[in-house]
Amino acid sequence: MTTAETADGDVSAQSGADPRIEHATAVKRRSTLRDVAREAGVSLKTASNVINGTGRMTALTRERVEAVIKSTGYRVNVAARNLNRDHTGFITLAVPSLTPPYLAELANRTIDAARQLGFSVYVTTYAEGSAKGARDLLQSFNSTVSDGMILSMSEVEDITADDLTVDFPLVVVGARTTWGRADHVTPDDVQAASTAAAYLFDHGSRSLAVIGAREVFDQDKLLRTVEGNAELRLRGIVEECMRRGVLLNADCVGVTRKDWTIGSGARTTQQLIDAAVPFDGIVALNDQLAIGALFALQTNGINVPRDVQVIGFDNIEESAYMQIPLTTMDSRLDWTAPTAVERILGRIRGEITHPDLLMTSSRVIERQSTR
Numbered sequence: 001m002t003t004a005e006t007a008d009g010d011v012s013a014q015s016g017a018d019p020r021i022e023h024a025t026a027v028k029r030r031s032t033l034r035d036v037a038r039e040a041g042v043s044l045k046t047a048s049n050v051i052n053g054t055g056r057m058t059a060l061t062r063e064r065v066e067a068v069i070k071s072t073g074y075r076v077n078v079a080a081r082n083l084n085r086d087h088t089g090f091i092t093l094a095v096p097s098l099t100p101p102y103l104a105e106l107a108n109r110t111i112d113a114a115r116q117l118g119f120s121v122y123v124t125t126y127a128e129g130s131a132k133g134a135r136d137l138l139q140s141f142n143s144t145v146s147d148g149m150i151l152s153m154s155e156v157e158d159i160t161a162d163d164l165t166v167d168f169p170l171v172v173v174g175a176r177t178t179w180g181r182a183d184h185v186t187p188d189d190v191q192a193a194s195t196a197a198a199y200l201f202d203h204g205s206r207s208l209a210v211i212g213a214r215e216v217f218d219q220d221k222l223l224r225t226v227e228g229n230a231e232l233r234l235r236g237i238v239e240e241c242m243r244r245g246v247l248l249n250a251d252c253v254g255v256t257r258k259d260w261t262i263g264s265g266a267r268t269t270q271q272l273i274d275a276a277v278p279f280d281g282i283v284a285l286n287d288q289l290a291i292g293a294l295f296a297l298q299t300n301g302i303n304v305p306r307d308v309q310v311i312g313f314d315n316i317e318e319s320a321y322m323q324i325p326l327t328t329m330d331s332r333l334d335w336t337a338p339t340a341v342e343r344i345l346g347r348i349r350g351e352i353t354h355p356d357l358l359m360t361s362s363r364v365i366e367r368q369s370t371r
Contacts, residue, residue, distance in 0.1 A: 030073075053118025174229070214258065267286055267296075286313045294326065310370070
């Protein structure tokens, strides 16, 4: 029984508990980590390991603790945890843009991989080649809000070895060199492009065109290149042609500079068609360029894949749903993102100290744009 004052100032009796007392009691009774451990039947350390994404245990144990956390509504005291851990529980992913489907998928997969290991991700973009580009991000990194950075380096920004000499955990993804200054996680673009060209040759093509070069074709320069998606992929195509004794005609190499969009792919393919240079296979250096190439070929009444085969790169979602589904090289984001996350967390925890180059092979996803 509680009392309350009426509008006239009289005191009347009311049944039931004071909601303010109930709230105070609820706050005092909020579940603790010790409560979680007791209900799950595990040690306090095991419960803590589940929260932090650390330690070794069976999947069944982890699932049981996670179920108790959910049922009790236990919430981590982030500030206290960060003081104890001496880190924030966040990592930064920096990309040039989220417009390209490949980079958008990289962000989503990185977030998922980090979440599974108990970390959150700040995603930021930077202006390529400007004073506020990747160099500025590296110089202004704030370790009080993030424990480390996964950096997708711009294809056009002039980054040096000194820029990558930093005092915080750093992992670089993509086709730019790191000079051994940071961990580097990337698919093998030379191998992937060689495989793509070989696939077209093995399925009947005799003369290839390439869509997506950054600059005018220079074979000797390409064979010495060590970085850049466009350059490494074009190098792989050249090397495969050389192995087979086939000449890659410079007139069949479509230059798009840094414009790897559907529109650019369509315009560049149309230019090759108008020039009447002979080709019966197209290697487009990403899927968006390939989709544009398909449009130009179909617009000109050229049958795909009977007259011209087309293969792209990256296996973006749209590639499977075109009028002619696109054969493509899967650039293995399913490997790149979790590998980069595992590497950065190893750095944060002090388990990894030596920079390494980690590479994987791409694979052909066969669809109807090839024979």
